[in-house]
């Protein structure tokens with residue numbers, strides 16, 4: 494079943510259960526300063542869950558464009574390393590606004606997966622929030638899932654998993670306990686069942702999360718009960734497609750085949766020779782062109798702050814992966830064409846804005862190609878010394894002079910098993926800011942106009958790069 498059919502089967506199934514099909518909202522949330530990018534289907538319904546907004550329906554279903562490259566849900570570091578994470582993906586969801594609750598939600602999910610998508614029942618596992626006996630009993634008694642495949646998360650697994658089955662959109666907003674459905678890709682793949690210490694493999698893949706929205710978390714951490722218990726679910730289209738197309742990795746599904754081939758040709762046309770079709774770098778590029786194109790389509794351009802900086806980071810990361818494969822001139826922007834062919838029918842903005850998106854990405858790419866070679870030389874030099882940690886000064890110089898976002902430097906280092914001194918980077922940035930300030934003061938004291946580099950600090954965003962051990966990424 495092609496991804497497009499999976500998308501429409503999902504929406505039609507929920508339509509037949511009384512849900513209104515609602516279009517995806519943009520990846521850039523209109524009026525929610527707490528959110529960098531749309532990270533889940535429920536975002537556009539936040540106020541409906543909170544009771545501030547009324548809709549003419551109490552049941553909805555969507556296929557939502559999502560980006561997880563910053564904030565609470567950040568998968569940038571996972572792309573290229575796991576079979577299941579993208580920065581941009583489509584989330585299929587069904588929503589109940591004070592209408593049905595746990596029993597119907599779980600029953601709908603089971604019916605769709607096993608009767609319509611015909612997934613073998615014995616390959617499915619469910620998790621529930623540790624104290625949620627109600628959801629546990631529904632799985633056991635209503636659905637008939639054997640107890641061995643129902644896992645309570647949070648009861649004996651320590652802090653690491655304790656909060657996994659309590660879903661939160663961000664630090665604030667609607668949240669609640671959840672029940673997740675996993676698919677077992679079989680013993681050929683490494684990894685343990687959900688909740689086990691070996692879960693971090695890719696064997697048991699989480700495909701669908703059913704969140705029982707019951708609370709609104711406010712800034713002080715207080716949980717306020719929502720006016721009515723509701724349901725919010727999310728299933729990754731690409732993950733379900735992998736299951737239904739009998740492949741293990743999301744990157745092997747129909748949506749990615751042509752895009753990966755286009756990425757390979759583009760890199761080769763830009764100087765790469767005999768690029769290995771299986772290279773993880775091609776996956777990163779194919780993933781990132783989706784994130785970048787959709788972000789530009791929704792009105793963001795690369796820049797040094799906030800969303801624009803996240804876009805810049807994703808684009809430059811992709812460009813660096815192309816560079817690694819041998820590209821020596823801009824190639825990334827040419828992929829917008831292949832993407833529009835692949836996804837333009839479902840998302841017409843890609844066709845409509847194709848030229849503009851291409852131009853915006855091309856300009857960014859031309860800019861980065863001016864400094865990438867020199868920056869890479871410096872980084873390679875530092876790596877050649879055999880150090881296991883790249884010092885903060887070097888990382889800062891790469892950032893400041895060569896336009897290497899910290900996570901890009903960390904990405905290169907990670908490939909060599911080297912980490913970056915994030916605290917040292919922070920300190921170097923702080924020092925530079927202070928120097929700029931005193932220089933400005935000195936000039937002003939002398940009655941001179943300040944003509945130095947403007948290094949206004951526009952606030953930062955803490956994005957923890959677990960693997961790279963980078964403490965913070967500043968948006969400057």
Ligand code: ATP
Nearest residue numbers: 561568577578579582699700701702727728729732
């Ligand atoms: P994971 O534990 O695999 O990172 P998650 O628990 O963070 O997933 P949820 O927040 O529960 O994911 O999102 C709902 C669903 O969206 C997931 O069950 C999965 O199918 C899909 N999904 C989440 N993150 C991604 C991603 N980065 N790329 C592709 N699909 C994703």
Ligand code: MG
Nearest residue numbers: 561566567568
């Ligand atoms: Mg996740």
Ligand code: MG
Nearest residue numbers: 657673699702
């Ligand atoms: Mg999860």
Ligand code: MG
Nearest residue numbers: 673699701702
């Ligand atoms: Mg989840």
